[in-house]
Amino acid sequence: MHLVAQHPFAYYGALMALEHAILVSLAEKSATGYDLARRFDASIGYFWQASHQQIYKVLGRMERAGWVEFETVPQDGRPDKKVYVLTSAGRDELGAWTSKATPVEYLRSEFAVKLRALPFGNATAIVEDVRTRRRVHEERLAYYAESAARFYPDPDALRPDQMGAWLVLRGGMLAEETALAWCDEILQRLAPEETDR
Amino acid sequence: MHLVAQHPFAYYGALMALEHAILVSLAEKSATGYDLARRFDASIGYFWQASHQQIYKVLGRMERAGWVEFETVPQDGRPDKKVYVLTSAGRDELGAWTSKATPVEYLRSEFAVKLRALPFGNATAIVEDVRTRRRVHEERLAYYAESAARFYPDPDALRPDQMGAWLVLRGGMLAEETALAWCDEILQRLAPEETDR
DNA sequence: GATCTCATGTAATCAGTTACATGATTTC
DNA sequence: GAAATCATGTAACTGATTACATGAGATC
Numbered sequence: 457m458h459l460v461a462q463h464p465f466a467y468y469g470a471l472m473a474l475e476h477a478i479l480v481s482l483a484e485k486s487a488t489g490y491d492l493a494r495r496f497d498a499s500i501g502y503f504w505q506a507s508h509q510q511i512y513k514v515l516g517r518m519e520r521a522g523w524v525e526f527e528t529v530p531q532d533g534r535p536d537k538k539v540y541v542l543t544s545a546g547r548d549e550l551g552a553w554t555s556k557a558t559p560v561e562y563l564r565s566e567f568a569v570k571l572r573a574l575p576f577g578n579a580t581a582i583v584e585d586v587r588t589r590r591r592v593h594e595e596r597l598a599y600y601a602e603s604a605a606r607f608y609p610d611p612d613a614l615r616p617d618q619m620g621a622w623l624v625l626r627g628g629m630l631a632e633e634t635a636l637a638w639c640d641e642i643l644q645r646l647a648p649e650e651t652d653r
Numbered sequence: 654m655h656l657v658a659q660h661p662f663a664y665y666g667a668l669m670a671l672e673h674a675i676l677v678s679l680a681e682k683s684a685t686g687y688d689l690a691r692r693f694d695a696s697i698g699y700f701w702q703a704s705h706q707q708i709y710k711v712l713g714r715m716e717r718a719g720w721v722e723f724e725t726v727p728q729d730g731r732p733d734k735k736v737y738v739l740t741s742a743g744r745d746e747l748g749a750w751t752s753k754a755t756p757v758e759y760l761r762s763e764f765a766v767k768l769r770a771l772p773f774g775n776a777t778a779i780v781e782d783v784r785t786r787r788r789v790h791e792e793r794l795a796y797y798a799e800s801a802a803r804f805y806p807d808p809d810a811l812r813p814d815q816m817g818a819w820l821v822l823r824g825g826m827l828a829e830e831t832a833l834a835w836c837d838e839i840l841q842r843l844a845p846e847e848t849d850r
Numbered sequence: 851g852a853t854c855t856c857a858t859g860t861a862a863t864c865a866g867t868t869a870c871a872t873g874a875t876t877t878c
Numbered sequence: 879g880a881a882a883t884c885a886t887g888t889a890a891c892t893g894a895t896t897a898c899a900t901g902a903g904a905t906c
Contacts, residue, residue, distance in 0.1 A: 473763040474893080480766055483773040490857050503765040510894060512859060533902055535857040547773070554774025557782045558764045560789050566670040567755050568700040568824055569677055574817035576680040576744070577751025585754045592757050619842060620771035627765055627835050634831040638824050645816060671865080687885050707866060709887060730874055732885040 474514050475523075477504045479542065479550045482524060486541045489515050499621075502600075502628055515540060523549055571642070583646050590639035597632035600625060671711050672720075674701045676739065676747045679721060683738045686712050696818075699797075699825055712737060720746055768839070780843050787836035794829035797822060 481487065481495055492515075493508035495501065506514075518524045523546035526538040542550075567589070570582060608614060608622050643650075678684065678692055689712075690705035692698065703711075715721045720743035723735040739747075764786070767779060805811060805819050840847075 473766060476763075476770070477766045480770045480773065483770070488857075489859090500766070500769065503760050503762045505759050505761065507895070508857090509859075509896090513894095531857090533856095535901080537857070550770060550773050551775055554767060554770050554776075555778040557778075557785055558767055560786055561763065562702050563700050563825070563828065564702065565700045565824070566673075566758065568821045569670060569674045569697070570751060570755055571820050571824075572697065572817040573673070573677045573680070573747060573751050574820075575814045576677065576747050578748055579751075581752040581754075588754055589757055617772045620769040623768050623771075623839050623842060624765045626838055627762070627768075628760070630831050630835050630838075631760065634827050638827050641823055641827075642820050645820060685885075686887090704867070705885090706868090706887075710866090728885085730884095732873080734885070 473504070474506055474510065475518060476550070476553050477506070478511070478514060478518065479523065479546055479553075482540055482542045483547070483550060486539055488537050488539055490537075492540075503624060518546070522546075574646075579646070583643070586639050586642050586646070590636060590643070593632050593635040593639065597629060597636065600629045600632060604629065670701070671703055671707065672715060673747070673750050674703070675708070675711060675715065676720065676743055676750075679737055679739045680744070680747060683736055685734045685736055687734075689737075700821060715743070719743075776843070780840070783836050783839050783843070787833060787840070790829050790832040790836065794826060794833065797826045797829060801826065 477496075477500060478492060481492055481500055487495070489508060489512045492511050493506070496504065496506045496511070515524065515526075519526065519540075522543060524540045525543055526540045529537040529539055531537060567585075570577070570585070574582060604611075604622075604625055608618065608625070611622060614622055674693075674697060675689060678689055678697055684692070686705060686709045689708050690703070693701065693703045693708070712721065712723075716723065716737075719740060721737045722740050723737045726734040726736055728734060764782075767774070767782070771779060801808075801819075801822055805815065805822070808819060811819055
């Protein structure tokens with residue numbers, strides 16, 4: 457199953473965080489740009505996405521800043537790998553970053569804009585859109601719940617190094633539950649006759 | 654109180670939506686770029702922000718596309734106003750946009766990245782950050798609840814044209830409640846001794 | 851024969867931010 | 879006298895997207 461985590465609320469505001477996402481990922485395990493791109497397709501990528509193009513660009517910048525180093529690993533039949541490793545300067549930067557408060561990001565939701573367009577637009581299409589979104593959030597929630605059950609069967613007995621990832625997963629589950637609840641509220645107001653599903 | 658709505662989850666992905674946010678805003682009421690910027694500081698701005706610079710840029714683009722027109726209103730002692738009005742092409746575009754599904758946006762949370770950095774960073778600072786964020790979400794929730802009580806005292810007797818705005822406000826409240834709940838879960842795991850507040 | 855995986859990038863474009871610019875009127 | 883409000887923008891920059899490029903090996 458190839459799911460990408462999403463949410464009814466878009467925000468942005470805190471830019472420049474890709475560097476730090478990569479630092480975290482490399483702190484967990486050294487990797488090539490290609491590896492990172494795949495990790496950003498899953499795990500970390502549920503809450504932070506990046507294309508391989510962007511990752512290569514940022515890795516170059518980080519290397520020039522001295523946060524990472526790479527070792528070229530020749531391969532046969534395929535292009536050489538560049539395996540990136542955190543430097544101590546990179547580890548320092550991670551420490552400094554976690555010591556500063558993260559600004560609470562701006563909420564941004566295109567869907568919310570669309571809801572406000574209700575009196576001026578195609579109401580039936582909007583209701584249909586809500587139903588579609590509801591299904592997507594349902595799937596995602598199921599996927600997160602499954603991951604949680606598989607990787608963290610006993611949340612009260614987590615190893616300290618698993619705590620962060622668990623809490624992130626919990627955040628994703630809470631967000632999806634909320635998104636679902638919101639869809640239900642909307643449907644109840646806009647299409648009350650069909651209280652199905 | 655000058656609050657800007659925010660959320661622990663940043664997303665983005667669906668770009669180019671500022672045009673549609675402006676279309677909705679102008680459909681509600683004709684306005685100058687300056688007016689729009691102020692509206693984006695409040696109401697719609699709780700869920701969609703834009704600077705005046707960006708708004709002027711986009712208004713120019715929309716005017717060239719024929720979605721809006723403006724009338725220059727001279728004033729004394731201040732610069733002339735350009736009052737923008739939706740054209741029928743603009744109204745068509747709004748209709749077309751609401752007829753298409755909005756892609757479910759990507760979740761993006763810098764704070765989630767920071768949680769994953771727990772084993773490699775300053776854990777006490779991260780806990781302090783969570784407490785700060787908790788307070789922010791608490792304030793916002795209170796602010797939304799107050800707005801809801803003032804503008805929509807009886808949610809079961811809404812006029813049809815108020816429905817969209819009400820549902821958006823509800824989304825904001827749900828999001829803030831969830832953000833709060835997440836902060837509490839995090840604090841319970843990372844600083845269980847102080848189950849204060 | 852087509853598509854997928856591995857592995858690296860460059861180039862063009864775009865939405866949005868930050869900084870800069872102007873100038874009268876009103877409020878503290 | 880300083881700051882805020884009204885009202886419009888331009889310029890430089892940046893994070894990120896989309897499109898383009900290459901090339902071998904493995905799977906369908």
